Amino acid sequence: METFNKNKKGFLLAEETVKIIVAVICVLFLAYILIAIYNSHTSSAQIQQAKDVLSRTDTIISALKEGETEKQDVPNPSGWHIYSFVSEDRPNSCLNENCLCICDTSLIKILTSQAKKCDKDGACIVVSNLAMDKIDLKITGADPLLFIGVKKQNSKIFIEASK
16 A cells, blocks of 8 residues: 655645734724724814814804904814804704804715714804804915904904915
8 A cells, every 4th residue: 555645734734824814804803993093083183173263153153242343263173164053954963053164074975974074073053143154264274374354344253365
């Protein structure tokens, strides 16, 4: 009876391939976790920056007298937008009142409205006498710095890009 020497390299190749695949899956999972933690931290910092800007805006609005205009710089959060909601579609945080929000742009506007995006990942203040709908001002950071003009006229609040 003849015995054949079997080449065991084929068995080792399959075993090593499984180990490599498991290692790659683990590395991808760890990378996903790190990216999720980073995005969570960055998002909460940007929301806090948006709240700070809106707090300053609210202070300006409450101090305005009839016919006055006040300028405010808006350096952060860079890449986000200032939106106004006066019509039907508003974030839940506005309680069916006119409001001003700072949030990131909704990439797929068909599936999720901008109001829902601002409600989930943004900051809003109620401005009951806000007169302008469809304000969409992009915050560009320091280059060039965005200035907004806050104006009170006929007991209405108008917000526009200013230089």
